[in-house]
Amino acid sequence: MTVNTTKIDAPFHEAVGALMHLMTATLPDIAFAVSYVSCFVENPQVEHRMAVKRILRYFQGTKPHGICFKSDDKIDFCGYSDADWAGDHADRKSTSGYAFILMGAPVSWGSIKQ
Structure with a gap:
């Protein structure tokens, strides 16, 4: 599967909610990106889902940093x-x-x- 067709396991709004929790508790560097994607919770398009995936990949890559x-x-x-x-x-x-x-x-x- 390519990045464009990879399925997100959790629904979009749940993924954004999890990112909001991470943003407020531990990751100030994702605040702008999470605020942006949260505007599209009601009607997410493919590009918004891709943006959430990118933020999640960023989080995965920066886990060791605290x-x-x-x-x-x-x-x-x-x-x-x-x-x-x-x-x-x-x-x-x-x-x-x-x-x-x-x-x-x-x-x-x-x-x-x-």
């Missing part, structure tokens, strides 16, 4: 945010994202379409 806190005496805390300012050309809505880092590790993050 969130690690630095163990020095200094407690660093900082936050970052960004937006693409009407980046979706279909509806001209913006996507915003943020991340808060404590001692070198992300502790809170998110991505949302305005």
